[in-house]
Amino acid sequence: MTKKTLGIIGGVGPLATMLIGEMIVRLTEAEKDQDHVDMIITNNPHIPDRTAFILGKSDKDPVPVILSDAERLRVAGAEILAIPCNTAHSFFGQIKEGTDLTVIDMIGETAARAARDGAKRIGILGTTGTIITGVYQTACERYGMTAVVPDEHIQSVVMSLIYDDVKAGKPADREKWSIIKAAMDEAGCDKVILGCTELSVVNQELALGAECIDSLLVLAETAIERCGHTLKG
The missing domain is CATH 3.40.50.1860 (Rossmann fold)
Incomplete structure (x- = not known):
C-alpha cells in the first residue's frame, strides 16, 4: 500500500498534540526510523476556543484558522488530515468542505x-x-x-x-x-x-x-x- 503523509492540526490543546505524536510512533509497526509515519504537525495555540464560540461567549470563529492550518499542511505535503480536538469536529462538515485533504472523522x-x-x-x-x-x-x-x-x-x-x-x-x-x-x-x-x-x-x-x-x-x-x-x- 502506498504510504501517505499525515498532517496534524495541533495546539487544540498543545499537550494532546504532543501525546498523539507519541502515540502514533509507539503504535506503528516499525523496525527502523524509515518505517514510521511521515508526519507534519502544526501546534497553533491561537486557534480560537471552540467551546466558547459554540456557546456564544466568543465571536471568534475557529473554522477559518483551522482551514488556514490545513492549507499550510497541504502545501507542506500532507495528504491525510487529523485534528486532535473533539470539539473542533462540531464543525466537521465545514472543515471537510473547506480543504482538499482527506479528513479523518474522529x-x-x-x-x-x-x-x-x-x-x-x-x-x-x-x-x-x-x-x-x-x-x-x-x-x-x-x-x-x-x-x-x-x-x-x-x-x-x-x-x-x-x-x-x-x-x-x-x-x-x-x-x-x-x-x-x-x-x-x-x-x-x-x-x-x-x-x-x-x-x-x-x-x-x-x-x-x-x-x-x-x-x-x-x-x-x-x-x-x-x-x-x-x-x-
Whole structure:
C-alpha cells in the first residue's frame, strides 16, 4: 500500500498534540526510523476556543484558522488530515468542505470503536461545546447505542478537569475523575467515551481503565492505517 503523509492540526490543546505524536510512533509497526509515519504537525495555540464560540461567549470563529492550518499542511505535503480536538469536529462538515485533504472523522471512528467493543449504554464525556452540539450522541445512536451525558453538576467537574487541570498545565485531579466515574456508573454506562483530547491526557496520567474508549487513541490508530502503515501487534 502506498504510504501517505499525515498532517496534524495541533495546539487544540498543545499537550494532546504532543501525546498523539507519541502515540502514533509507539503504535506503528516499525523496525527502523524509515518505517514510521511521515508526519507534519502544526501546534497553533491561537486557534480560537471552540467551546466558547459554540456557546456564544466568543465571536471568534475557529473554522477559518483551522482551514488556514490545513492549507499550510497541504502545501507542506500532507495528504491525510487529523485534528486532535473533539470539539473542533462540531464543525466537521465545514472543515471537510473547506480543504482538499482527506479528513479523518474522529467522532465517527470513536463511535464505531465503541460499537465494536460491544457498548450498549455509553457515557459521553467532553467539553460543554461537544455535548451541546450532540455530535457524539448522534454518532453513537447511529450504531444503536444509548448515549448518556452528564448532568449540569458533573459536566462542571468535567470542564474543570479539562480547563483547570490539563489546559492549565497542572496534573489531573484524581478526585475529580472519581466523581465523574461514580456518576457514569450510577447512570448505568457500560462504556465511557473520553470525547476530549485533554481527557486523553488524563487517561495517560491516571490510567482510567478498560471501560474508557479514548478518542485520541482511536484517532492515532486510524491515522496510522489510513497512511498505509500497520498497527503494532
